[in-house]
Amino acid sequence: GRFTLSVDCFMPNIERIVKAVQIQNVQNRVVLVQNALYAKSGELLRLTNESASGLQLTNNTQMDVDSHYNVKTIRFDDLLPILVERKVRAAVIKIDIEGSESYMCETGSKVFEVIDIQLVMMEWGHGFRKWYKSRYQSIIKFFALLDYVVTDENLQLYRLNKLQENIYEQLTNHFDAEQWNKVDLSIDIRYHLLELFVKKKEIKLKDKQNKINPLEDVCLKQKFEIQRLKSEVESNLQ
Numbered sequence: 001g002r003f004t005l006s007v008d009c010f011m012p013n014i015e016r017i018v019k020a021v022q023i024q025n026v027q028n029r030v031v032l033v034q035n036a037l038y039a040k041s042g043e044l045l046r047l048t049n050e051s052a053s054g055l056q057l058t059n060n061t062q063m064d065v066d067s068h069y070n071v072k073t074i075r076f077d078d079l080l081p082i083l084v085e086r087k088v089r090a091a092v093i094k095i096d097i098e099g100s101e102s103y104m105c106e107t108g109s110k111v112f113e114v115i116d117i118q119l120v121m122m123e124w125g126h127g128f129r130k131w132y133k134s135r136y137q138s139i140i141k142f143f144a145l146l147d148y149v150v151t152d153e154n155l156q157l158y159r160l161n162k163l164q165e166n167i168y169e170q171l172t173n174h175f176d177a178e179q180w181n182k183v184d185l186s187i188d189i190r191y192h193l194l195e196l197f198v199k200k201k202e203i204k205l206k207d208k209q210n211k212i213n214p215l216e217d218v219c220l221k222q223k224f225e226i227q228r229l230k231s232e233v234e235s236n237l238q
Contacts, residue, residue, distance in 0.1 A: 095123075099131070
């Protein structure tokens with residue numbers, strides 16, 4: 001089996017995972033981290049007092065003594081040293097943390113930069129998109145900036161709003177301010193789309209520059225050679 005890094009903040013869940021790991025005898029291939037993903041590390045917060053499958057992180061800092069619902073937070077990038085130590089180069093992420101998935105994107109840029117994250121499986125229920133709209137849009141933006149294709153379980157592309165096909169076509173092909181003014185795009189969406197467009201243009205420009213640099217080196221060498229030959233000819237004429 002492959003190495004697995006499991007993060008869960010609820011002790012009863014941790015205990016179940018430990019038992020499963022012991023039954024399968026894969027202790028040497030699993031690392032468990034008992035923390036909650038959040039915007040800051042080291043915060044002490046509380047979980048909602050619900051069933052284990054529906055627990056959500058709250059901003060409540062009032063602790064109960066010896067309660068499973070008291071949790072300590074980490075940033076997603078805090079996990080990078082574990083992955084580096086285990087020599088993990090590529091990974092698949094499965095995440096289901098009841099509306100807090102955006103914290104992975106908000107605090108995980110280094111992980112996605114260093115590790116080849118080939119697939120991210122995430123729950124995208126209608127309630128999440130309705131009640132956590134800003135988080136939902138920030139997740140879309142994060143993955144789009146990294147050139148991920150965001151889809152549902154049927155491989156249908158997720159969109160920021162009702163424009164659907166037109167959004168990504170306008171984004172990836174060209175920037176046309178006159179055309180954008182004709183459609184129903186909020187200022188926030190316009191900002192995100194333009195930001196993504198500029199990012200893609202920067203990538204294309206960098207690719208072109210990488211192709212130009214070797215040609216510039218060749219031209220410089222040719223100039224030196226021409227100068228050398230010119231000096232040699234002048235020397236022979238004297």
